[in-house]
Structures are given as structure tokens and as C-alpha cells.
Amino acid sequence: MKYVLVTGGVVSGLGKGVTASSIGVVLKACGLRVTSIKIDPYLNTDAGTMSPFEHGEVFVLDDGGEVDLDLGNYERFLDVRLTRDNNITTGKIYQSVLDKERKGDYLGKTVQVVPHITDAIKNWIESVSAIPVDGEEGPADVCVVELGGTVGDIESMPFLEALRQLSFSVGQDNFCLIHVSLIPVLGVVGEQKTKPTQHSVRELRALGLTPHLLACRSAQPLLENTKEKLSQFCHVQVGNILNIHDVPNIWHVPLLLRNQNAHDAILKQLDLLRVATRPDLQEWTKRAETFDNLTNSVRIAMVGKYVGLNDSYLSVVKALLHACIACSLKPSVDWIAASDLDDDSKQLTPEAHAAAWETLRNAACILVPGGFGDRGVKGMMLAAKYARENEVPYLGICLGMQIFVIEFARSVLHLETVNSEEFDAETPNPVVIFMPEGSRTQMGSTMRLGSRRTLFQTPDCITAKLYHNSEYVEERHRHRYEVNPDMISMLEEAGLTFVGKDESGKRMEILELPSHPFYVGVQFHPEFKSRPGRPSAPFLGLILAATGQLEAYVTKHQNGSL
Ligand code: GLN
Numbered sequence: 001m002k003y004v005l006v007t008g009g010v011v012s013g014l015g016k017g018v019t020a021s022s023i024g025v026v027l028k029a030c031g032l033r034v035t036s037i038k039i040d041p042y043l044n045t046d047a048g049t050m051s052p053f054e055h056g057e058v059f060v061l062d063d064g065g066e067v068d069l070d071l072g073n074y075e076r077f078l079d080v081r082l083t084r085d086n087n088i089t090t091g092k093i094y095q096s097v098l099d100k101e102r103k104g105d106y107l108g109k110t111v112q113v114v115p116h117i118t119d120a121i122k123n124w125i126e127s128v129s130a131i132p133v134d135g136e137e138g139p140a141d142v143c144v145v146e147l148g149g150t151v152g153d154i155e156s157m158p159f160l161e162a163l164r165q166l167s168f169s170v171g172q173d174n175f176c177l178i179h180v181s182l183i184p185v186l187g188v189v190g191e192q193k194t195k196p197t198q199h200s201v202r203e204l205r206a207l208g209l210t211p212h213l214l215a216c217r218s219a220q221p222l223l224e225n226t227k228e229k230l231s232q233f234c235h236v237q238v239g240n241i242l243n244i245h246d247v248p249n250i251w252h253v254p255l256l257l258r259n260q261n262a263h264d265a266i267l268k269q270l271d272l273l274r275v276a277t278r279p280d281l282q283e284w285t286k287r288a289e290t291f292d293n294l295t296n297s298v299r300i301a302m303v304g305k306y307v308g309l310n311d312s313y314l315s316v317v318k319a320l321l322h323a324c325i326a327c328s329l330k331p332s333v334d335w336i337a338a339s340d341l342d343d344d345s346k347q348l349t350p351e352a353h354a355a356a357w358e359t360l361r362n363a364a365c366i367l368v369p370g371g372f373g374d375r376g377v378k379g380m381m382l383a384a385k386y387a388r389e390n391e392v393p394y395l396g397i398c399l400g401m402q403i404f405v406i407e408f409a410r411s412v413l414h415l416e417t418v419n420s421e422e423f424d425a426e427t428p429n430p431v432v433i434f435m436p437e438g439s440r441t442q443m444g445s446t447m448r449l450g451s452r453r454t455l456f457q458t459p460d461c462i463t464a465k466l467y468h469n470s471e472y473v474e475e476r477h478r479h480r481y482e483v484n485p486d487m488i489s490m491l492e493e494a495g496l497t498f499v500g501k502d503e504s505g506k507r508m509e510i511l512e513l514p515s516h517p518f519y520v521g522v523q524f525h526p527e528f529k530s531r532p533g534r535p536s537a538p539f540l541g542l543i544l545a546a547t548g549q550l551e552a553y554v555t556k557h558q559n560g561s562l
Contacts, residue, residue, distance in 0.1 A: 045089060300546070316367070365545065456473075475525065
């Protein structure tokens with residue numbers, strides 16, 4: 001196995017994840033099989049308990065792993081399916097060492113950060129890098145390991161030590177270190193400053209790691225003399241100093257790397273020049289350029305709880321982007337804080353209320369994404385009602401589907417008291433109930449997580465057609481509550497159709513309102529499997545409906561011409 005380690009210096013938020021995934025893309029384009037590992041040096045075991053407000057979305061994998069959103073970038077860029085073990089955290093490493101200590105596996109030895117934690121890290125990396133993630137058999141050729149945080153952070157020290165040891169044990173030809181850094185420009189002088197990078201490289205070298213390449217982030221392209229200075233002071237050849245300056249969209253990043261011959265430098269370091277081909281990035285070039293040249297856009301209202309931070313719904317935004325591009329449109333996402341739409345806000349913050357409604361009314365379609373807890377639920381319900389009554393295309397994902405059902409039962413069936421047990425545990429009329437897959441009494445791991453099969457109940461519905469007339473789909477889940485099976489017949493008599501169910505027939509997965517142009521709810525999260533060039537069906541349906549193209553698409557597709 002050959003390793004490419006990507007570290008970061010100077011500041012966080014440099015786009016290290018995008019840089020590391022783009023390096024993977026370029027290597028893949030050279031005919032190599034690539035896998036990836038993301039290291040998060042925090043103590044949480046996984047991202048499952050972390051707030052999207054603070055840390056961005058929790059990405060869900062096929063195996064139910066709740067992981068850092070960077071793994072979403074890897075899956076989308078490299079078109080792979082990762083496992084929960086591809087995300088290493090300090091919490092996971094310590095837990096495995098402490099479990100072994102309790103079992104007595106250390107035979108009376110003093111258990112220490114070095115060598116026990118560092119050994120656990122090395123072993124983890126070596127065994128997980130061998131798991132195939134691209135559908136082929138056998139281990140990949142190259143594993144891109146991204147170390148989260150910034151070099152010098154106290155919490156990343158054991159990882160850097162473990163990686164130093166790994167570089168030594170796997171040998172020169174199997175290890176390539178790329179350090180991502182920032183080149184700021186200072187105000188009046190306008191000079192590109194190399195000192196912060198010099199310091200962070202020095203820090204790295206003090207820890208026994210020498211970067212083979214630098215990937216310098218900057219607003220404008222780096223000047224030749226900036227590169228020379230960096231080379232001189234950081235001990236990296238000029239040809240190995242890559243520059244990732246700001247680009248119009250992230251799909252340009254692999255192209256930027258290729259144009260600077262990043263692949264040659266990496267392949268040379270890894271002694272892979274003989275086996276690799278010239279990088280073929282035609283598809284990426286086309287995608288990046290197509291996006292730059294799009295002129296028309298479609299307005300999508302996103303009514304959610306965590307609208308302060310775009311990363312909170314990163315995969316939803318990416319899925320919208322993939323769907324829009326397939327329709328030759330640019331997405332224009334209007335974020336609406338759900339609580340601004342409700343009646344309390346009308347009293348307390350009338351301006352925000354008016355603005356939120358104005359935005360909602362101007363949108364071509366409405367999306368209510370997943371979420372937890374009852375904050376903003378009243379506003380989401382109003383958005384769903386507005387979409388239903390005004391024939392505005394609506395897609396409800398997970399919580400958004402539950403909102404759809406509650407609103408429908410209240411407004412159409414006039415069951416004003418129905419609710420979800422999540423919002424009112426004592427509700428006399430639960431239309432959405434707690435339905436764990438395991439124990440009902442145990443709270444830990446009661447979430448229904450990961451890939452599950454949904455069977456279409458009829459081929460004659462919009463979603464089945466959008467999913468290319470498949471009999472079933474496998475999508476990823478992350479929820480505790482579901483539509484109450486006892487209320488299905490009542491809801492169906494009133495006009496809803498549950499067109500997708502799980503294999504037991506008890507769990508409602510896809511919901512449509514046939515009397516409406518596009519009113520769809522899905523209990524799963526289709527956003528996690530959306531890929532550039534392969535948009536997710538429910539998202540594509542929403543955008544097609546928003547732009548009046550849904551019917552034509554479905555007809556064309558049925559005739560077998562798509
Ligand atoms: N809170 C809801 C549940 O647990 C929805 C979860 C979600 O949207 N991911 O079922």
C-alpha cells in the first residue's frame with residue numbers, strides 16, 4: 001500500500017478535505033485505485049452526537065457509520081463507498097486501547113500513548129486502507145490519509161507520531177506527505193507572505209516529518225518568487241510547490257492540480273510512474289466548464305432549523321447542485337429559518353417573518369430537509385401546507401416527510417391533535433411514532449442507521465419512474481421515528497399514497513400526493529448517494545417539477561430513450 005498523507009498548517013478551514021479528495025481524483029485519473037481515511041483528532045467516538053450548527057452535517061455511510069462530512073467529499077469525488085472505520089477519531093482509538101487493557105491483553109504492561117496508542121493508530125490505518133471501497137476486489141493502490149486539524153494542535157500529536165513511524169516502516173517509496181498551507185496577502189503592500197507556511201513546515205519537521213509537496217492556498221496565483229522563497233525555506237523543490245488559488249467551483253481543483261503536474265510529483269515520490277497512465281480528466285473538465293457557463297438558475301427554498309451554517313446541510317446542497325446541473329441550471333438556494341415562518345415570529349420579529357414568507361413565495365420549489373427536535377417545526381408545517389395548497393413542488397426528507405404527514409392529517413383529515421411522539425411524547429394521536437429496529441426500552445443506538453431496502457409498491461408513481469423503474473432502492477437512513485402503521489389506511493383514503501415500504505411492509509419509506517404536481521416525502525436521506533453526473537432521483541424530480549420538465553422527462557424515460 002502506498003500512502004499519501006495530507007496535513008494542514010496555519011489555519012483551519014483551508015479546504016484541506018477538497019484538496020485531499022482532489023489529489024485522490026487525479027491519482028484515480030491516472031488509472032490507480034484509490035481509497036481514503038479521514039482522521040479527526042477529537043474525543044467524540046464519531047460525529048453522530050455532534051451538532052450540525054457547530055460541526056456541519058453528520059454524513060451517513062452504507063454501514064450506518066455517522067461520520068465527518070469530509071467522507072462525503074471523498075465518496076462524491078472518488079465515487080467510492082467508505083466504511084465507518086475509514087473515519088478515525090481519538091475516541092475510537094482510545095476506546096479500542098482501553099477495551100484491550102480491560103481484557104488484560106497488555107499482559108501487565110504500563111499502557112501508554114507511545115507505543116500503545118500510536119501502535120493502535122498505525123494498525124488501524126494499515127488494516128482499513130486494505131478494505132476495497134470501489135466495488136473491485138483486493139486493496140487499492142493508494143490510500144489518501146487526511147489528518148484533520150492543524151499541525152501543532154496538542155490533540156493531533158499522537159497521530160503525527162504514529163504517521164512518522166508509519167512513514168519509516170513502509171519506506172521512502174510508499175509514503176508521500178503533502179502539506180496544505182495558506183499564503184496570505186497583506187493589505188497595502190499586497191505581498192504574498194510565506195512566513196506562516198515556513199513556521200508550520202518547521203513545526204512538521206521538528207516532529208520528524210518532511211513534506212514532499214506543499215499545496216498552497218491563496219486568493220490569486222502564486223508568484224514565481226513566492227514559490228522560490230517557499231522552496232528555499234521549506235526544503236521543498238519548486239516543482240513540488242502546488243498552488244490552489246481560488247477557483248469558480250471546486251471541480252476545478254483536480255484540474256488545477258493536474259495542470260501543475262501534481263500527479264508526476266506524487267507518482268515519482270511513490271515510485272508509481274511506470275504503472276500510471278496520463279491523467280484522464282475529461283469528465284471533470286466538462287463538468288467544471290459546464291457549470292461556469294450556466295446562466296439560468298432555479299430558486300429553491302430550503303426550510304430548516306440549522307440554516308446559519310451552509311455546511312449543516314452540505315450533502316443536500318450538493319445533491320441539489322447535481323440535480324440542477326443535469327437540468328442545465330444553477331441552483332439558487334434561499335435559506336429560510338423555519339421559525340421565521342410561524343405565527344410567533346409574526347408577533348416578535350415581524351420583519352423577519354415577512355421576509356421569510358416573501359422568499360418562500362418567490363421560490364420555484366420547497367425542500368424541508370432532515371432534523372431533530374421540535375424547534376422550527378411549526379414553520380416547516382406552514383411551508384408544507386403552502387406547497388400543498390399552491391401546487392408548489394415539495395420534497396420532504398426524513399423529518400420533512402414526517403412534517404408532510406402531520407400537516408396533511410391535521411389539515412385534510414381535520415385531526416388537529418395529531419403529532420409526532422418526538423415533539424409530544426404524550427400525544428393522544430401519534431401519527432409519527434418511535435419505531436426503533438432493536439429494543440424499545442433501550443435509548444442507546446436506537447437510531448435506524450445506514451442502507452436499507454425500500455420496495456416500490458407500484459411502478460405507477462413518480463418516484464419509481466424517477467428511480468428508472470427499479471423494483472427497489474437502497475438508500476441511507478438516520479432516524480428514530482416513523483409514520484404510524486395504524487394510520488396508513490386512513491391517510492391513504494384521504495389521498496396520500498405510500499408508494500415505497502420496507503421489506504416488512506410496516507415502515508413507510510416513500511410518500512406521494514398524486515393530486516399534486518410533485519409532493520414527495522422520503523424517510524431516507526437520498527442526498528448521501530447523489531453523485532456529480534448521477535443525480536439522486538428525488539432531487540432530480542424536484543428540480544424537473546420546479547421547471548415544468550417533469551412530465552416530459554418521465555414520458556421520455558418510459559419510452560426507453562433515456
Ligand atoms: N427526528 C426525526 C427522527 O428521528 C427525523 C430524523 C431526520 O430527519 N434525520 O425520526
